[in-house]
Amino acid sequence: MTTFGYKQSNSDHTLFLKKRHGKITAFIVYVDDMIVTGNDPKEMKALKEYLSKEFEMKDLGSLKYFLGIEESRSSKGIFISQRKYDVDLLHETGMSACQPADTPMEEGLKLCIETSQVPVDRRRYQRLVGRLMYLAHTRPNLAYALSIVSQFMHNPGEKHMNAVMRILRYLKFAPGKGILFSKNTNKPNIEVYTDADWARAVDDRRSTSGYFTFVGGNLVTWRSKKQNVVTRSSAEAEYRGMALRICEAMWLKFLLQDLGYSLKQPIQLYCDNKVACDIAHYPVQHDCTKHVEVDRFFIKEKLDEKIVELPNIRSED
Known part of the structure; x- marks a missing residue:
């Protein structure tokens, strides 16, 4: 791919991109399954011809089914x-x-x-x-x-x-449920919602934290996972979750930059724990935060650089 003029993405090593004359072609591969997309039809055709010379391959036409995932399109957007x-x-x-x-x-x-x-x-x-x-x-x-x-x-x-x-x-x-990626002409912005269920696990009293991330109003990533350590307060559980969510948002930001989109506004990180948000804004060193010191400085750095914002949000919302 690199000899054919494509650049490998640092955010996703299975993604290769080629930009020319203001247009972009994207090629993503999973073992022996590939997707080619973009807004440069000539380059897409040239890429398929190049690949067919290197490998025995079959062009299945427009994307409809990939790795067990069904895809359909309409004027409203893409549904998977x-x-x-x-x-x-x-x-x-x-x-x-x-x-x-x-x-x-x-x-x-x-x-x-x-x-x-x-x-x-x-x-x-x-x-x-x-x-x-x-x-x-x-x-x-x-x-x-x-x-x-x-x-x-x-x-x-x-x-x-x-x-x-x-x-x-x-x-x-509901066997047919899925995700709709709506058509959106607005510039992409990243919104992250994070929460934690403190000390829920009966066996080891570890907390479960979860998040979901929107890009341009569309849900793109989500996760629910038990934390690796036992937290001593709900604020600590939320705070550790916030640090991991910022890492996820930063990855999405770099991926968007690879695709040619630069974010004009800070990442919006929504957390309903007031104490965790206060620690993020005012990281005063005391006994309650010594054990999350690295996370404190990491979050404070992103806030100071205006990469991330922490809007107020109520638990009811």
């Missing part, structure tokens, strides 16, 4: 989903005729490892959770439930399997 993958999964697991559930997890459910739990087939559990994780590429609403059930892969019990079955029942409720 995994309906076929969803239906096939329900059929293979014998859940095609199950009673649908309207949420992926029971409200208030707290799972843990119990000494008297009824064991289940570990391999089947691991396979089911693994397949559901792939489905989460287009289903942000599965992120939290999957982050919980994936914590018990080594020793699942009956309650854990029931939670996985609940997720499958939820898929039956």
Whole structure:
């Protein structure tokens, strides 16, 4: 790709870009599956001809199906989903005729490892959770439930399997759900929403933090994950989450720059914990913040450089 004039992106090493005469061509590869896109038809044609000389390849035309993800276009934008993958999964697991559930997890459910739990087939559990994780590429609403059930892969019990079955029942409720990337003529801006559930894990009292990121009003990244350390307050849990979210936003910023978009306004980071926001703005050294010292200086630096802003937001919102 580099000998053909393409530049490899530092933000995503599977992405190659070529810019000429104010136009751009993007080429992204996953093992032996490739997507070519851009606004330079001549260059796209030349690239495909070049690749066909180097490799045995097949041009499948306009993008409709890629790595199990279905894509459709309209005047409103681009819609992606995994309906076929969803239906096939329900059929293979014998859940095609199950009673649908309207949420992926029971409200208030707290799972843990119990000494008297009824064991289940570990391999089947691991396979089911693994397949559901792939489905989460287009289903942000599965992120939290999957982050919980994936914590018990080594020793699942009956309650854990029931939670996985609940997720499958939820898929039956709405198999065609996906994400719409709406047409947007505005310049891209980055908005990050972050939150943390303090000391929720019963087994080790670690917190679960989550985030979702919008670029130009469209949801592009999200995650729900148990933190690596035990936090001693809700403010600390939120603060550690904020530092990781800024890293995610910075990656998106650099990726947009590779694509030719420079952000005109700071990244908007939304956090509803007032104490965490106060520490970010006024990092006074005291006992409450000594153990998050690196995160303090990292966040303060981005705020001082006007790369990131922390708008006020209420918990109700």
